[in-house]
Each structure stands twice: as structure tokens, then as C-alpha cells.
Amino acid sequence: MAQTIRNKILVIEDDPGINAFLRTTLTAENYDVLTVLDGKNALQVIASHCPDCILLDLGLPDMDGGEIIRSVRGWTQTPIIVISARSMENDKAAALDQGADDYITKPFGVVELLARIRAALRHTCTMAEKDEIGLTGAYRVHGLEINYRKHRVTVNGKDIHLTPNEYRIVALLGKHAGRVMTYKAILRELWGPSAAMDNKILRVHMASIRRKMEVNPNEPQYIFTEVGVGYRMAEAEDE
Amino acid sequence: MKNGKAARILPDLLRFILILCMAVLLSMLLSGVNDDNNPFAMGIFILAVALVARFTSGYVWGIAASLVGTFCVNYMFTYPFWAFDITYPGYPLTIAVMLIVSVIISALTTQIKLQEQLRFEAEREKMHANLLRAIAHDIRTPLASMLGASSALQEQRLPPQDQAVLIGSIRRDAQWLVRVTENLLSVTRISGDVSLKKEDEVLEEIIGSAVHKYRRATDALPVRVEAPDEILVVPMDAVLIEQVLLNLFDNVSAHAQNATQIWVYVRADAGKVSISVEDDGVGMSRDQLARMLEGTQFSEQSDKKRGMGIGLSVCRSIIHAHHGTLSAGRSAHGGLALRFELPVKEEAYGPDDP
Numbered sequence: 001m002a003q004t005i006r007n008k009i010l011v012i013e014d015d016p017g018i019n020a021f022l023r024t025t026l027t028a029e030n031y032d033v034l035t036v037l038d039g040k041n042a043l044q045v046i047a048s049h050c051p052d053c054i055l056l057d058l059g060l061p062d063m064d065g066g067e068i069i070r071s072v073r074g075w076t077q078t079p080i081i082v083i084s085a086r087s088m089e090n091d092k093a094a095a096l097d098q099g100a101d102d103y104i105t106k107p108f109g110v111v112e113l114l115a116r117i118r119a120a121l122r123h124t125c126t127m128a129e130k131d132e133i134g135l136t137g138a139y140r141v142h143g144l145e146i147n148y149r150k151h152r153v154t155v156n157g158k159d160i161h162l163t164p165n166e167y168r169i170v171a172l173l174g175k176h177a178g179r180v181m182t183y184k185a186i187l188r189e190l191w192g193p194s195a196a197m198d199n200k201i202l203r204v205h206m207a208s209i210r211r212k213m214e215v216n217p218n219e220p221q222y223i224f225t226e227v228g229v230g231y232r233m234a235e236a237e238d239e
Numbered sequence: 240m241k242n243g244k245a246a247r248i249l250p251d252l253l254r255f256i257l258i259l260c261m262a263v264l265l266s267m268l269l270s271g272v273n274d275d276n277n278p279f280a281m282g283i284f285i286l287a288v289a290l291v292a293r294f295t296s297g298y299v300w301g302i303a304a305s306l307v308g309t310f311c312v313n314y315m316f317t318y319p320f321w322a323f324d325i326t327y328p329g330y331p332l333t334i335a336v337m338l339i340v341s342v343i344i345s346a347l348t349t350q351i352k353l354q355e356q357l358r359f360e361a362e363r364e365k366m367h368a369n370l371l372r373a374i375a376h377d378i379r380t381p382l383a384s385m386l387g388a389s390s391a392l393q394e395q396r397l398p399p400q401d402q403a404v405l406i407g408s409i410r411r412d413a414q415w416l417v418r419v420t421e422n423l424l425s426v427t428r429i430s431g432d433v434s435l436k437k438e439d440e441v442l443e444e445i446i447g448s449a450v451h452k453y454r455r456a457t458d459a460l461p462v463r464v465e466a467p468d469e470i471l472v473v474p475m476d477a478v479l480i481e482q483v484l485l486n487l488f489d490n491v492s493a494h495a496q497n498a499t500q501i502w503v504y505v506r507a508d509a510g511k512v513s514i515s516v517e518d519d520g521v522g523m524s525r526d527q528l529a530r531m532l533e534g535t536q537f538s539e540q541s542d543k544k545r546g547m548g549i550g551l552s553v554c555r556s557i558i559h560a561h562h563g564t565l566s567a568g569r570s571a572h573g574g575l576a577l578r579f580e581l582p583v584k585e586e587a588y589g590p591d592d593p
Contacts, residue, residue: 089478107417109455200439200472207441207470218443218464218503224451225444227477 007121008032010051012042012068013083014061018106022055025110031117039063046072053120056100058084058091065091066098073099079120083108089228093182096229102179103229119178119235139174141234144213144222146174155213165190166209169202170233173223178235180226206231251295258294259307262287266316280316281333284308288337292344296352301341309334370426377549378419381412414456418489422553425482429560435476437561439584442471442512446503449484458492460518466505471512473583479557480581486550487516487577495520495574502572507583511563515578517570528567528575554579 009031013019019035026033034049036042039060046054054072058065069080082095082103092103101123104116133139137149143156153160153170162170168190173181183199206225210217224232266280288308292301312333315321388405391397397405429435443466450462484503491501498520506513558565563581570576 107413112455203439203441203444204470204472207443210443211468211470216464218446218466218505219450219462220447225448227445227448227481 006030006032007052008034008049009053009055009117010042010045010049011035011055012039012060013055013057014038014059015057018057018083022113025113026117029114039065039068042068043071046076046078050076051078052124053117054078054080055117056080056082058082058088058095065095069095069098069100077124079124081116081120093184093229096180096182097184123179133175139177141177141236142221144234146171148174153213160212162209162212166205166212169205170209170213170223173231173233177233180230180232182230184230186230247296251300254294255291255300255304258287258290259304259311262308263311263315266311270316280312284312285337285340288341289344292341293348297349298342298345301345302338305334305337305341308337373549374419374423378416381415385409385412411458418485419549421482422486422549425479425553425557428476428479429556435479435560437474437476439472439474440477440480442466442473442505442514445475445477445481446484446505446514449481449488450503452481453485453488456489456492459488460492460498460501462488462501462503464503464505466503467507469507471505471507471583473512473581475561475581476557480561483554483557483579484514484516486554490550490577491516491518491520491575495522497521498574500572502570511580511582513578513580515570515576517572517576518574519570519572520574522569522574523567 009026011019011022011026011033013022013035014037016037019037023033023035034045034051036045039062042056042060042063045051056065056068060068065082069082072078072080079101080099082092082100083106084092084095084103085106092105095103101120102116104113133148137147139146139148145154147153148171151167151171153162153167169186172186172189183202187199187202206223207217210220210223213222214220222234224234226232262283266283269279269283285308288301288304291304292298295301385408388409392402392405443464446464446466450464453459453462488501491498495518498518500519502515502517504515504517506515555565558579558581561581563579565577565579568576568578
């Protein structure tokens with residue numbers, strides 16, 4: 001991706017230290033950076049500047065992060081990456097279910113942050129144009145291929161025999177590769193909002209999928225667990 | 240507090256009724272033996288009042304018991320029998336004695352309970368103070384080194400390779416402080432009134448995630464996981480158990496000298512799973528092991544080397560909160576083996592579609 005036009009990133013964070021760190025890092029990476037310290041200003045800046053990506057701290061003093069997500073999602077699909085502390089799994093999951101695209105846990109390193117931002121920006125690009133799946137009918141990462149036309153999954157060319165439900169889970173994660181899907185979102189997408197499925201059944205399905213796809217289910221390469229939140233399919237950029 | 244009071248009324252009432260009924264029964268039995276003025280009745284009821292005062296909370300039950308007792312003695316066991324006679328000369332004295340007994344015993348009981356409470360609280364205070372001291376001790380050193388390194392970077396003109404060394408040390412110290420705070424947060428999560436957020440988790444997911452996170456640390460060793468092929472579903476607070484695994488991995492990186500590799504062995508036994516984290520480092524003496532597991536090592540050690548005291552004692556509290564056990568031993572690979580067990584509900588899980 002040639003970056004002739006610089007992407008504009010809005011940082012909504014009330015801590016001056018982290019704010020400064022983000023501004024410096026992102027500016028050095030050739031992004032245009034806007035920073036605001038509270039929720040009220042954030043909403044105004046989003047409306048007037050239309051950033052390409054939003055980094056949102058969940059613990060703002062004046063406004064609940066969820067409120068900002070909902071209000072932004074009312075009129076734009078600009079990617080939102082939530083910044084939150086660990087041991088707040090419920091808040092992360094809630095933020096994702098309210099429309100945030102991804103989250104990053106404090107404290108985080110530069111590499112991780114930049115990877116998340118690139119992934120978020122890439123997803124908006126692919127959504128606008130045509131993504132790989134739309135063009136080729138398949139998602140590929142490392143040796144894994146999910147063929148959406150033939151409903152077939154292969155690893156290094158070898159057929160993986162998934163049950164229909166297992167295929168649906170893998171296919172869904174593949175479509176959202178690189179991003180966390182919460183348990184709730186997966187269950188809702190696959191079995192509808194009122195399904196009597198619970199997290200445990202989903203987890204057992206996932207264990208079975210991993211036994212078929214991964215070399216060692218304890219050290220997955222394709223589908224990662226975000227403890228307490230959900231699952232994430234590997235992307236080409238993941239190491 | 241209100242709820243607690245309401246919940247205590249019923250058992251107190253039951254005790255009150257039970258003790259008084261027994262007193263009446265006993266007096267009646269004895270009055271069959273001795274048909275006179277029943278001198279023992281009053282003694283029995285004083286005893287009953289004392290018992291009520293002892294085994295109920297507050298003054299009300301004891302006082303009520305002494306009133307009921309006086310009435311019973313007067314009505315049933317003094318002449319005229321089965322009649323209430325206030326003119327009986329000892330009557331005011333009986334009431335007075337019973338009331339005094341009940342008040343004294345209630346007061347004593349309340350006082351004992353209060354003292355127990357106070358002692359418990361003092362103990363807890365002491366524990367908190369100890370923990371705080373250990374933490375302050377543990378974080379002071381890295382903070383001092385960070386401060387020193389950053390001021391050197393800012394105020395001195397250093398060659399680039401020296402700068403890189405200082406920056407690296409700041410980063411390592413900061414990482415270590417992050418681990419300390421994560422552990423402290425875990426402690427608050429268990430020691431608060433909130434119970435664990437237990438869910439049925441698939442064990443391999445938690446291990447996989449912990450290994451993944453551990454690998455991102457700068458000084459990570461390679462980790463090999465060996466687990467049975469079956470799907471192990473274990474009820475747990477996933478975030479906390481992940482923390483346990485991370486602490487055990489960190490413990491190897493920080494303390495096992497010459498370790499080159501970490502092994503994780505998972506075994507499923509009847510009703511429990513055991514997870515053993517092992518290394519091929521130098522290991523520890525039996526004495527060191529014992530002290531480390533007891534968590535008595537934290538304050539002495541932290542000056543020399545950053546103690547994992549907090550980390551391991553957090554592991555222990557997390558595992559205890561899960562009704563599991565943590566033990567240490569020798570690994571077949573030559574180093575330390577830290578093993579913890581978690582109880583599992585016995586249930587069969589089919590991996591396939593419902």
C-alpha cells in the first residue's frame with residue numbers, strides 16, 4: 001500500500017503520558033495524529049475531521065467509552081481500536097459488541113500497536129474495494145486455505161474434515177481474520193440472537209477444530225484465543 | 240449488615256425455644272421425683288437463661304429467657320402449682336437474679352465476639368502491611384534504576400551503544416513492574432468479596448494463550464506443551480489461571496540458572512487435572528523450595544535478586560481459591576517442577592455437533 005495520502009489517526013486518551021507516547025510514535029510512522037483528552041471533544045473532532053482510525057481509551061473521565069462507540073457507529077464505520085487495561089475482559093467484549101473493531105491491552109508495545117492499526121486500516125480498504133475472499137473465493141494464511149465456494153478447508157493441501165458447524169465457525173473467523181470476534185458475536189452470527197448455545201459449547205467446538213487443523217492444539221498457529229473475550233484468526237502479518 | 244441480622248434471628252429463636260423447652264421438660268421430670276416445692280427448678284432455669292444468653296447474639300434473647308423462666312418457675316414449679324402467684328415472697332428476687340445472670344452472660348458473650356472480630360481484623364491488617372512492605376521493597380529497586388537510567392540519558396552525552404543498554408534496562412524494569420501490578424490486581428480479584436468468575440474453559444486455550452503472551456517477553460525461553468489428546472474442560476477463572484501460568488514461566492526465566500527450555504505437562508486424573516511447569520536449569524534445594532512455596536521468602540530475597548515471592552504467593556492464592564493445590568519438586572529435565580492441580584467436574588463432552 002503506497003501511502004501517498006497520510007492516514008489520520010485520532011487518539012482519545014486522558015493520560016498525558018500515554019497521549020504523548022502515542023503522538024510521538026504515530027507521527028514517526030508517518031501518520032497524521034490528532035489527540036483529544038475527553039469524550040465531548042472527541043465526538044466533535046470525529047465529526048469535523050473524519051479520522052481514518054480511532055484509538056479510544058475506555059477509561060475516560062467524562063464519558064463511558066461505550067457511549068462514544070455507539071454514537072460514532074451511528075453514522076460511520078471508521079475503525080475503532082479500544083485501549084483498555086487487562087482484567088477488564090467484560091468491558092473489552094462489551095466494547096467489541098458495541099461496534100469497536102479491535103482492542104489492545106495496556107501496557108502495549110509499539111510493534112503490537114502499529115500492527116493493530118495497519119490491520120484496522122486494511123480492513124476498511126478491503127471493505128471499500130474488493131477483498132481477497134471476494135476476488136478469489138478463498139482465505140489463505142500460512143498453509144491454511146478456506147475455500148468459500150467449495151466449503152472446503154485445507155492445511156498444506158490436505159483436506160480437513162470439519163462438521164458443518166465447525167466449518168461455519170472457521171469460515172466466519174476467516175472472514176474477519178486479524179480481528180477479535182467475541183463469543184457473543186460468533187454465537188449470534190451463526191445461530192441467531194436467541195440461540196440456546198453457550199460459550200462452553202463453542203469452546204468445545206473450537207477444541208475439536210484445533211485437533212483437526214493445528215499441529216499442537218496447545219500452541220495454535222491459525223486460531224488464537226483471547227482469554228475471556230473470544231477468538232482471532234491469524235492474518236498473513238502475524239508472525 | 241441488615242441481611243446478616245435477619246438471617247441470625249431464626250437460628251437464635253430456635254436455640255431459645257429448644258433450651259427453654261428442655262428446661263421445662265427437665266423440671267417436670269424432676270418434679271415427679273420430688274413433689275415438694277421444687278427447689279431445683281429455679282437453678283435449672285437460671286442455667287437455661289445462661290445458655291440462651293451464651294448461644295444467641297445480643298441481649299434480647301437472654302432477657303426474654305429470664306422473663307419466661309421466672310414465669311415458668313412461678314406458674315409450674317412453685318406452690319400453688321399451675322397458678323400465677325405474685326405474692327410469693329421470693330418472686331422479685333427470682334426475676335432480679337435471672338435478669339442479672341442473663342445480662343452479664345450476654346455482655347460477656349458479646350464482648351468475646353467483639354474481641355475475636357478485633358483480633359481477626361488486626362491479623363488482616365498485619366498481613367496487608369506485610370504485603371505492602373514486600374511490594375514497596377520489590378518496586379523500589381527497579382524504580383530507582385529506571386530513574387537513574389532515564390536521567391543519565393537526558394543529562395549526559397552517551398555513546399549510542401550505552402544509550403541502547405540504558406534504554407533496554409528501563410524497558411526490562413518497566414516490564415517487571417507491569418508483572419508486579421498484574422499480580423497485585425489478581426490478588427485484589429481473589430481477596431475481594433467478589434467470588435471468582437468461574438466458567439467452563441477448555442484448558443488448552445488457556446495454556447496456548449499464556450504461552451503466546453510469554454513468548455512476547457524479551458527474555459522468553461522456548462516452551463513445549465505436552466498434553467493428552469482429549470478435550471479437558473476445567474471450571475476456572477481463566478484470566479487468573481493464565482496469570483498462574485505466566486508467573487510460573489516468568490519464574491523460570493528469572494530464577495532457573497542455565498535453563499534453556501520450559502516444558503508444560505498436562506495430565507488428567509480422576510476428578511482433577513495437573514499441570515506441571517518444568518525446566519532444565521539448576522533447580523533448588525529442598526529448603527529453598529519450601530521457603531519459596533510458603534511465600535516467606537519475599538522480603539529477604541528482594542534486595543539481592545528480584546524475588547518472585549509475590550508471583551508465587553499469588554499463584555498459591557489463586558490456586559487455593561480454585562480449591563486446587565500447588566507443589567514443587569524435581570523435574571526429570573534436571574531443574575524445578577512446579578505442579579498445580581485443579582478439580583474438574585466429572586462430565587462427558589462430545590466434541591461433535593449436537
